[in-house]
Amino acid sequence: MVRDKEYNRFLVESIDPVVKNSHPLAKIKTICNTVAMVNRMRANKSHRNNRRSHHALVAARVSKCSNCSAPHRCHTVCMNCGYYNGRKVLDLAAKALKKTKATASK
Numbered sequence: 001m002v003r004d005k006e007y008n009r010f011l012v013e014s015i016d017p018v019v020k021n022s023h024p025l026a027k028i029k030t031i032c033n034t035v036a037m038v039n040r041m042r043a044n045k046s047h048r049n050n051r052r053s054h055h056a057l058v059a060a061r062v063s064k065c066s067n068c069s070a071p072h073r074c075h076t077v078c079m080n081c082g083y084y085n086g087r088k089v090l091d092l093a094a095k096a097l098k099k100t101k102a103t104a105s106k
């Protein structure tokens with residue numbers, strides 16, 4: 001490590017004032033630990049890319065409605081007819097009527 005003595009002393013004293021009056025070997029140890037800690041925190045390209053390998057988006061799964069055979073998301077009510085798993089869950093006609101009434105009153 002190429003650094004001048006003054007800079008090393010400044011580094012040690014700015015980090016820990018207790019180390020100021022300690023043994024020279026302890027000072028060296030502190031410097032080494034500090035520099036190594038900073039270096040360890042940086043992830044290289046391989047680590048970064050490994051982490052991001054799980055970030056890809058996955059397309060939503062689509063299945064066919066058993067009532068009207070329109071495509072809909074799995075485990076979700078069909079928004080074309082309001083059926084889920086062979087029975088009517090949503091009254092889409094009433095919903096549409098309510099929406100048109102709301103927009104007409106505005």
Ligand SMILES: [Zn+2]
Pocket residue numbers: 065066067068069070078079080081082083
């Ligand atoms: Zn349907």
